[in-house]
Amino acid sequence: xxxxxxxxxxxxxxxxxxxxxxxxxxxxxxxxxxxxxxxxxxxxxxxxxxxxxxxxxxxxxxxxxxxxxxxxxxxxxxxxxxxxxxxxxxxxxxxxxxxxxxxxxxxxxxxxxxxxxxxxxxxxxxxxxxxxxxxxxxxxxxxxxxxxxxxxxxxxxxxxxxxxxxxxxxxxxxxxxxxxxxxxxxxxxxxxxxxxxxxxxxxxxxxxxxxxxxxxxxxxxxxxxxxxxxxxxxxxxxxxxxxxxxxxxxxxxxxxxxxxxxxxxxxxxxxxxxxxxxxxxxxxxxxxxxxxxxxxxxxxxxxxxxxxxxxxxxxxxxxxxxxxxxxxxxxxxxxxxxxxxxxxxxxxxxxxxxxxxxxxxxxxxxxxxxxxxxxxxxxxxxxxxxxxxxxxxxxxxxxxxxxxxxxxxxxxxxxxxxxxxxxx
Numbered sequence: 001x002x003x004x005x006x007x008x009x010x011x012x013x014x015x016x017x018x019x020x021x022x023x024x025x026x027x028x029x030x031x032x033x034x035x036x037x038x039x040x041x042x043x044x045x046x047x048x049x050x051x052x053x054x055x056x057x058x059x060x061x062x063x064x065x066x067x068x069x070x071x072x073x074x075x076x077x078x079x080x081x082x083x084x085x086x087x088x089x090x091x092x093x094x095x096x097x098x099x100x101x102x103x104x105x106x107x108x109x110x111x112x113x114x115x116x117x118x119x120x121x122x123x124x125x126x127x128x129x130x131x132x133x134x135x136x137x138x139x140x141x142x143x144x145x146x147x148x149x150x151x152x153x154x155x156x157x158x159x160x161x162x163x164x165x166x167x168x169x170x171x172x173x174x175x176x177x178x179x180x181x182x183x184x185x186x187x188x189x190x191x192x193x194x195x196x197x198x199x200x201x202x203x204x205x206x207x208x209x210x211x212x213x214x215x216x217x218x219x220x221x222x223x224x225x226x227x228x229x230x231x232x233x234x235x236x237x238x239x240x241x242x243x244x245x246x247x248x249x250x251x252x253x254x255x256x257x258x259x260x261x262x263x264x265x266x267x268x269x270x271x272x273x274x275x276x277x278x279x280x281x282x283x284x285x286x287x288x289x290x291x292x293x294x295x296x297x298x299x300x301x302x303x304x305x306x307x308x309x310x311x312x313x314x315x316x317x318x319x320x321x322x323x324x325x326x327x328x329x330x331x332x333x334x335x336x337x338x339x340x341x342x343x344x345x346x347x348x349x350x351x352x353x354x355x356x357x358x359x360x361x362x363x364x365x366x367x368x369x370x371x372x373x374x375x376x377x378x379x380x381x382x383x384x385x386x387x388x389x390x391x392x393x394x395x396x397x398x399x400x401x402x403x404x405x406x407x408x409x410x411x412x413x414x415x416x417x418x419x420x421x422x423x424x
Contacts, residue, residue, distance in 0.1 A: 020092040040077070045072060045078070068136065070096065085368070086336075109121045164294050165296055166316045169299040169312060171335060177321045177328060184395060187298050188396075193415065196337050198264065202270065207300075209263060242267040243267070272307070320348070326360040375414055396408045
């Protein structure tokens with residue numbers, strides 16, 4: 001069973017409960033056979049659980065109570081549909097909201113029994129405590145000091161081991177927004193928390209390594225090289241045994257960016273013509289193997305549709321970098337619509353300078369995702385200190401600059417939610 005958060009709303013006039021809404025994931029929509037035209041759901045409440053089924057034929061609504069306790073309810077509900085987000089939502093009947101005290105828990109447990117029905121159960125206090133114990137997360141901000149760092153921000157320590165790794169793809173249709181920057185910062189933060197992180201990229205420029213390590217220009221070789229965390233000297237070129245080698249031969253180079261943070265570069269572009277059936281099968285096998293070795297795999301993707309679609313097949317959640325302009329905002333909406341709202345974990349505004357235009361686009365996105373579970377932290381400000389930090393090959397967790405520490409605090413909240421969602 002999985003935990004799913006609910007959206008609770010109250011009437012502005014008197015503060016009474018208005019409704020309790022559940023976002024329906026794509027698999028639930030498929031089970032219930034919902035479409036924009038057919039949105040009816042057969043809901044039956046009995047023995048303290050909800051049974052959702054495909055609506056097939058008319059029936060009379062039945063409700064049974066004993067004093068104030070709800071015993072049985074059989075009713076027809078109609079899901080709402082938002083075409084812009086390709087998203088279905090359903091309202092939990094208010095008698096059930098009261099019976100399960102959903103105003104307090106704001107969550108339920110979902111179990112897909114087979115291909116034609118779904119069971120919902122209350123999130124009991126004991127289950128809530130179990131989830132908290134499993135994630136074992138310290139959400140307080142502390143200052144982390146390690147040898148060679150300058151007042152880096154500590155995240156948290158997690159003792160619960162994950163089973164298979166979780167795959168996050170950083171996806172946006174436009175360049176120059178900070179996708180690679182966010183991939184490195186999220187990866188470095190999770191690594192500091194003790195998780196094993198692998199970053200892979202579909203971009204042959206391999207900007208990941210330059211974002212995490214200081215480059216050293218070799219005048220004789222007319223190329224840049226880097227010194228890794230484990231003191232190795234590396235140069236990325238077409239002789240590098242990178243992602244292609246791993247997919248084809250199950251072996252290749254791994255560059256250590258930090259403790260617990262590894263990177264597999266891409267030695268040369270993967271063109272659409274080379275994405276054969278064999279490539280797809282090998283990619284699937286590669287991802288499955290690495291999920292056994294790492295807690296999180298972060299994919300720094302480029303908007304090459306055929307390649308991007310292959311990575312998305314093995315992606316659990318998407319993080320969308322955003323910027324306050326028309327085209328980026330349209331791209332964010334398109335991502336939500338194409339993959340489904342439940343696959344989008346976070347939207348993170350970057351390079352934010354607080355102009356009226358940027359504020360308007362930030363608020364527009366905030367309004368669009370208001371009734372969803374998408375993580376939407378405060379925007380990352382455009383700072384010259386960040387450029388200087390990147391030039392030195394440092395991350396936000398290794399800076400003592402007060403403005404960068406503020407950014408780290410915001411991204412720390414994203415890390416906590418990642419861990420809560422994937423460990424619990």
